[in-house]
Amino acid sequence: MGRFGFFLFLGLAFADRDVPAKARVAKRCYCDLQVSNGPFPRQQLEQLYSISKNCTQKLLNANEFSESMQMIADVEQRLKDLVKRIHEFKEEYDSELYSIISFRIIEIEIEELNYLLDQLQEMCLRNNDERTELDTQVQNMTSKVDELEKYDRLKVVQQHRNNVILKRSLTSCQSALLVTPSPYITPKPGSCSFGRLKAVSFPKSSMLNHYGSSYPYGNWGKDPLPAPGKEDQYWLAIVSTSSRYGTTVRTYDSYVEFLTKGTYKDVTVGDGLNPQGPGGLIYGDAYYYNCYNLGKLCRFDMTTHEVVSAILPFAGFNDKFPYCTFSSCYPYTDMDLATDENGLWVLYATEFNLGNLVVSRLNATDLSLLESWNTTVFKRSVTNAFMVCGVLYATRFLNSEIEEIFYMFDTTSGVERNDLKIELRKALPGIQYMNYNPRDRKLYVYSDAYVMSYTLTFD
Template structure:
């Protein structure tokens, strides 16, 4: 006997029940129990699980590609281009305002030319990345459309909500796996960064001079310092300053301030602020947080000159040599009164000096900008007179030495984080003039500001 039940209208399949009679022997004495058989036949055919798994893998690959950093790079480059373009427009506007009927300086045109070249290079990079990403996006759009079409086809088989339940199960499995992994994970041990590294890499090279001009007081003032405040007060973001030492190359009497870099280049409007007490000694002063820090004249002290109130505070630098006891030197001569060298970087304000306790070797100290107390100090093995100058980047001291009238070399580094010292850097850069009396790194624009035999010069630093 076969019982056929047709339920295809509601569920889309046929259910066939069959009852098999028991076999009897010839005598009719023995009987075998009856058995029922259920035969389920899908009207649409078996559900294509393999296709569903393949679609799942394809979608995962698409997600991984969509998460690539390359799709964010054009946005970052575009933002950088906009920033540089705004700076260039502002600079050109300032030049136009200051134009007095005479020719602009060659340096002014050269700076604009360099910035336009940098913009063109960035635009080429942006165009290349956009082309590459458009190809990738077209491929992903095609894949997404294919997946959509195949899912639509699979919905024909989904009378029993297979795909919907499969998605729920996938989400549950993913949540369970994440929870288990979080419980079993071992905390990653702290890894010390490679000595001499910043968050943006290690110092690799120094550019050719980005700008170069004679200071506004003339060649009679070979010693001095200049730069830009890395922590400016509101309204002074583009302010630049210049301090020259008197004919004795020993002390300064005033700070000349320019409201913008273009004012400095074109010898535009400026403001002179005179020191009433504690004149600065040597070319090692820096501007930081709207205050000028320097070695107090004829004293083993540091001074802080507030640019707004013009008040001065001072504090003794313990055991520090001064008055030409531990200056920077070349093989032929020394740079006078360079015993105390102030410096700035991403970590704040520093002073580089030497003491008899450290046998004339370089001492590095980080300063409290309010009261000039020492926050931390490190003794190095670098004999200070063997270096011609020094600066800091990310808590790493870099020292230079004289190679030739045209070449200076960064040969030494000391990492205050790890205590690692190296004497084999060999990072050479070209000079405008033989002597370098002052250099300081500005973490805001990552430039090196140099005063060289009466010329003010800037360099860009490259990191890897």
């Protein structure tokens, strides 16, 4: 039993007034205080505080719990993509249109799923051990806190805790009263209602171009603004001479005709102003491209065969600012045409912007510049780029099977990011051309003589 004693000295004013002065003695009281629970265990409290602090820090550093949830979501999405890909492969197989590339992609995806499942299993085992240890510590601390609270006979600590909570609530309430509420609107990148690019599917189609493997450079796709009667038309153009220029654009009336290499129409483009490089495209029934050996853009009308050209101010050309990997560059990719919901764009670089990418929106009729934006991403560090809703997305080479969409520039807000880490699965190492079509929200890609398309997913 603990004993707390105290002395109370009374002044002379409290002495017996009838006693002579010399005989006055201060009265003294002595009191025994019996504490039934013993002395307060201060050392135990300090140890408990230290354990609690270490436990809190451990929880703050335990990223594995959130990582495992993200990995589970990734596995679920990959399983859905795999099932869809297998169905597509079966349809291609039944139609005798399948390629070994499609089968190889399925094999790679299964290998990745097995690897992810192994990682997830290991992470779950670690998390279970960690959670068991933390549960035990929390239970022990709870029991010890209950014991320590017995010493607080007047409930001082508990009341202090309630006062702190009440004070916080009062401060929060006062702050809320001073703020004028306004509806929160989540900002969307670019100029469209859907959100930022989240993921890219596996190739929805993959086949060798119709001219053969000797033509690694080219472009293909579907007109985002087709003329009446050409809504289902697809086009293919190859760079046939020294990976520098080609003069033929081949069109097909439907995707079936394109897949089966059926009936087509060849149109000779240029009339003296030939296309240079693989950056051209069809938009509004006209073929747009970099004019051969010139710092100009050209527009070739697919119906009337008329050609319009205009200088692209200060733009690099003839391999001054091409797209590159870390080991080599794609020749004559200085000027890259692009389409999205806002119309026609050109992506290029200038010396004034230190070789960094410049984004310009074009007048589709006379090729004049409507608006321009300077970015801070060096064009030679980029392998390709495309536009979606006024947002520029740029890619870089990771390895022979994966290209990464790593950078974005929002022309609406001016926001730049270089940490996107969106993977794009490839069947072959190189990507010489890519363009987004706002009509079907697909990304059309020309990769080492193969033509592919991808479906984009947004937030």
